Amino acid sequence: MCGISTWAATSYGRRGGRYWWIRALAPPAGRSPTRFRRRAAGYRPEEVDVVLLTHLHRDHVGWNLRQEGSSCRLSFPRARYTVHQAAWDTFHRPEVQEALSLTYLEQAITPLQRLGGLDLISGDLKITDEVTAMHTPGHTPGHMSVIIASRGHSAVITGDVVVHPAQVADADQSFVYDMDVEAARQTRHRLLERIEAEGMVMAGGHLPEPGFGRLVRAEGGRRWEALQDQREWSALV
Ligand SMILES: [Zn+2]
Numbered sequence: 001m002c003g004i005s006t007w008a009a010t011s012y013g014r015r016g017g018r019y020w021w022i023r024a025l026a027p028p029a030g031r032s033p034t035r036f037r038r039r040a041a042g043y044r045p046e047e048v049d050v051v052l053l054t055h056l057h058r059d060h061v062g063w064n065l066r067q068e069g070s071s072c073r074l075s076f077p078r079a080r081y082t083v084h085q086a087a088w089d090t091f092h093r094p095e096v097q098e099a100l101s102l103t104y105l106e107q108a109i110t111p112l113q114r115l116g117g118l119d120l121i122s123g124d125l126k127i128t129d130e131v132t133a134m135h136t137p138g139h140t141p142g143h144m145s146v147i148i149a150s151r152g153h154s155a156v157i158t159g160d161v162v163v164h165p166a167q168v169a170d171a172d173q174s175f176v177y178d179m180d181v182e183a184a185r186q187t188r189h190r191l192l193e194r195i196e197a198e199g200m201v202m203a204g205g206h207l208p209e210p211g212f213g214r215l216v217r218a219e220g221g222r223r224w225e226a227l228q229d230q231r232e233w234s235a236l237v
Contacts, residue, residue, distance in 0.1 A: 001107065047078075050080050052146060055139060072115065122135075137184075138186065144159060154200045155200055155212070196222065213227055
């Protein structure tokens with residue numbers, strides 16, 4: 001059996017002195033991913049050229065694959081599924097799979113290679129004139145963020161470099177699932193400084209609704225403020 005949906009969850013807590021907070025997105029119950037995506041984005045699955053996986057944690061790899069009879073198929077049959085080489089290598093090491101209970105890999109990731117849909121990259125990748133995948137390691141090896149520059153606007157989809165607005169105010173705050181805490185901290189500082197300096201929109205799957213916001217200065221500190229006007233972010237996507 002292959003294919004998993006990204007799970008829906010909101011949870012938070014503290015473990016070992018490190019805070020964690022997760023809000024993951026999922027299709028409404030009973031909706032297939034492809035139907036959901038087609039409705040949401042207005043595109044058919046076969047029109048998608050590139051699926052960029054920021055990293056290979058379970059809540060970021062749903063909908064890659066689907067089961068059709070006894071066969072496992074690509075959900076987006078013409079797409080190149082793009083993964084950083086370091087992420088692929090790390091998540092396929094037996095000791096990492098055992099330590100992190102990566103039992104979903106065979107359902108959601110590993111078959112991409114034998115189905116011929118996988119592109120492994122190293123470093124950054126210019127996907128189009130407007131979209132660039134940027135290597136932002138730390139949360140996992142080979143973690144990627146996405147820079148979008150279009151129509152005079154620019155935005156960053158952070159992946160899990162930032163998972164909570166508290167990390168905007170204090171970029172030293174680590175996330176309990178950061179695999180390399182120090183590399184993640186350095187990456188987070190670097191990315192937030194760039195976002196602020198260039199006035200970019202910052203988006204992330206775990207950030208509060210609508211997930212798109214800007215960095216603002218208030219009372220000597222920096223904070224993330226959600227965009228209130230949908231037109232501001234829908235111009236980018
Ligand atoms: Zn993650």
